[in-house]
Amino acid sequence: MQRVLLTGASGGVGSRLRKLLPPIYPQLRLSDLNAPKDLRAEEEFVAADLADIRQVERAVEGMEGIIHMGGHSVEGPWETILQSNIHGTYNLFEAARRKGLKRVVFASSNHVVGFYPRTQRLTTDVTALPDTRYGVSKACGEAIGALYAYKYGLQVLCLRIGNVDEAPRDVRRLSIWLKPEDLVQLIRIGLEHPDLRYEIFYGASDNTRGWWDNSVAYRYGYKPSGDAETMVGVALEGQAKLAPDPVGDFYQGGGFASQEFEGTLERTRDGK
Numbered sequence: 001m002q003r004v005l006l007t008g009a010s011g012g013v014g015s016r017l018r019k020l021l022p023p024i025y026p027q028l029r030l031s032d033l034n035a036p037k038d039l040r041a042e043e044e045f046v047a048a049d050l051a052d053i054r055q056v057e058r059a060v061e062g063m064e065g066i067i068h069m070g071g072h073s074v075e076g077p078w079e080t081i082l083q084s085n086i087h088g089t090y091n092l093f094e095a096a097r098r099k100g101l102k103r104v105v106f107a108s109s110n111h112v113v114g115f116y117p118r119t120q121r122l123t124t125d126v127t128a129l130p131d132t133r134y135g136v137s138k139a140c141g142e143a144i145g146a147l148y149a150y151k152y153g154l155q156v157l158c159l160r161i162g163n164v165d166e167a168p169r170d171v172r173r174l175s176i177w178l179k180p181e182d183l184v185q186l187i188r189i190g191l192e193h194p195d196l197r198y199e200i201f202y203g204a205s206d207n208t209r210g211w212w213d214n215s216v217a218y219r220y221g222y223k224p225s226g227d228a229e230t231m232v233g234v235a236l237e238g239q240a241k242l243a244p245d246p247v248g249d250f251y252q253g254g255g256f257a258s259q260e261f262e263g264t265l266e267r268t269r270d271g272k
Contacts, residue, residue, distance in 0.1 A: 001103070001191055003027040005063045007070030007092065009045070010036045013107070013164045014069050016180045017187075018043070021067075024188065031059040032070060050088025056095040065103035065191045068092050075132040075259055085137035093148045101154070105190035106145050108158045108200070110176055111135035114253020116211075118175070122252075123213045124160070124200040131253035142200060149198035157190030159183075160212075161203030168228040169238040172254045175209045179226030189220050196220070211252055 002025060008014040009030035018036070021028050030036070030045045039045055048055040050070055060066060070092075072084040089106070096104055113122055114131025128139040138160075145156040162176025163169075164183055182205045190196065201217035204210055205226030214222070228235065250265055251257035 001025065001064050003029070003062060003064045004191065005029045005031060005060055005066045007031045007048075007050070007059070007066065007068050008073075008107070009069075010034060011069060011073060013161075013183070016164065017067070017069070017184070020180060020184050021187075024184070025191075029059070029063060050091055051083045053091040053095060056088075056091045057099060060092075060095045060099050060101060063099070063101055065105070066092065066096055066101060067105045067107075067187055067191070069107045071107075071137075072134070075134045075256060078133055081133045081137045085134070086140050089137075089141040089144055093144055093154070096154060097148060097152050103155050103191050104145065104148070104157075105187050106141055106156065106158045107203075108142050108160045109135060109138040110160050110162050110202070111253050111256050112139045112142065112160055114251060114257050116252050117250055118211060118252050121211055121213055122202075124202065124216055131251065131257040132259060135253070135256065146198050155190075155196050156198045157186075157196060158198075158200045159186055159190070159203040160200060164203075167231045168235040170242060171235055171239045174228045174232065174235050175207055175211045176204055176252075177207055177226065177228035178203045179205045179224065182222075182224040182226050185222060185224070186217065189217070189222060193220055 004025040010032040031048045035045045046059045048059040071088055111131050112128050112135050114135050115129035130136045130139050142158045145158050148154045149156040162178050163173045164178045168174050168177040202212040202214045206224040208229040245258050247258035247261050248254045
C-alpha cells in the first residue's frame with residue numbers, strides 16, 4: 001500500500017503520525033479543516049470538512065486506505081459531536097465505499113467503555129458504557145465500521161485509543177498509555193494484514209498496570225515495545241498536580257466520566 005489518507009492531520013496524534021508514517025506510506029495525503037501550521041513543501045494536504053461528503057470524497061479520491069483520526073476529539077455539545085463525529089464518520093466510510101477503497105483504520109476511543117471501574121479488566125466484546133457524548137459518537141463509529149465491513153466488504157480496524165504521548169502524564173495514563181511507535185504498528189495491521197475483516201483493538205502499549213485484554217491484537221501480530229511503568233516518575237509527578245476527583249478516579253474514563261456527573265457510584269453499573 002502506497003497511497004494513504006490521514007484525516008485529523010493537524011491534531012496532536014495526527015502531528016506525530018505525520019513524522020512516523022512517510023517512510024512506510026510514501027504517498028501519504030493529509031487532511032483536516034485547516035492545514036498544519038508547519039506543513040512542509042513535500043507534504044500533500046487536502047482541506048475537508050467531514051460533515052460535507054463532497055469534500056470528503058475529494059480527500060479520499062485516488063487513495064488505497066484511510067487512517068481516520070479526524071473529528072472532535074473531546075467532549076462537546078451534542079450538535080458539534082453529531083456533525084463532526086457521527087455524520088463525519090458516516091461520510092468517511094461512505095466516501096470510501098463510493099471511491100472503491102477497501103481499508104479503513106478508525107480512531108475509536110477508550111471512552112466507549114469509560115464507565116467501567118478501574119478494577120475491571122475488559123475484553124473488546126464488553127457492552128459499551130460510554131462516559132460522554134464523545135464516547136457515544138465513538139461507539140457509533142465502531143457500529144458504522146461494522147456495517148461497512150459486513151455489508152460492503154471494507155476491511156476495518158477500530159482502535160480504542162488510550163492516550164498517545166511520549167510519556168504517561170498521570171496515574172491513569174500508566175494504564176492506558178500508547179507509545180506513538182506502537183500506534184504505527186497497530187495502524188499497519190489495519191492497513192496491511194491480509195486476514196482482517198472487522199476487528200476492535202485496544203490502543204495501548206504493553207503497560208504493567210493495563211486494564212485491557214488486547215489478546216485479539218496480539219493474535220494479529222501486535223508486539224508493543226512500550227510500557228508506561230518505565231516512566232512512573234513522570235506520571236506520579238503529574239498526578240501530584242491534579243485536584244482530587246472521586247468519580248474520575250473510580251472509572252476508567254477519568255475526568256470524562258466525572259464531567260456533568262449527577263449519579264452516584266453505587267447506582268451505576270459495577271459501581272461497587
